[in-house]
Amino acid sequence: MEDNTTFEEHLDKRYGKIGTPKRTDFEIKAKAFAIGEILRNARKEANMTQEDLAKKTGTRKSFISRIENGHSDIQLSTLYRIVELGFGKRVNLTIG
Numbered sequence: 001m002e003d004n005t006t007f008e009e010h011l012d013k014r015y016g017k018i019g020t021p022k023r024t025d026f027e028i029k030a031k032a033f034a035i036g037e038i039l040r041n042a043r044k045e046a047n048m049t050q051e052d053l054a055k056k057t058g059t060r061k062s063f064i065s066r067i068e069n070g071h072s073d074i075q076l077s078t079l080y081r082i083v084e085l086g087f088g089k090r091v092n093l094t095i096g
Contacts (some may be wrong), residue, residue, distance in 0.1 A: 033070030040068040042087050057086045
């Protein structure tokens with residue numbers, strides 16, 4: 001017999017319902033990973049190394065690496081600095 005569950009049901013089972021501490025922690029880590037992927041893709045699209053991006057934004061290569069790997073809790077001001085100074089683009093924030 002097949003176990004047909006939705007992705008949401010899988011998350012509920014593995015991490016708990018939305019609003020529980022374990023689920024909130026998972027959601028935060030998942031979003032950090034997604035931000036890192038977006039920045040990595042933008043950096044590669046701009047033909048930049050992590051070192052290049054770090055120099056343009058006044059950070060360190062290791063910091064850029066941690067962000068790209070989802071291992072840094074990036075502040076919004078830092079995200080703006082990386083996107084605007086590093087890539088010359090703007091950040092659009094939506095709350096919904």
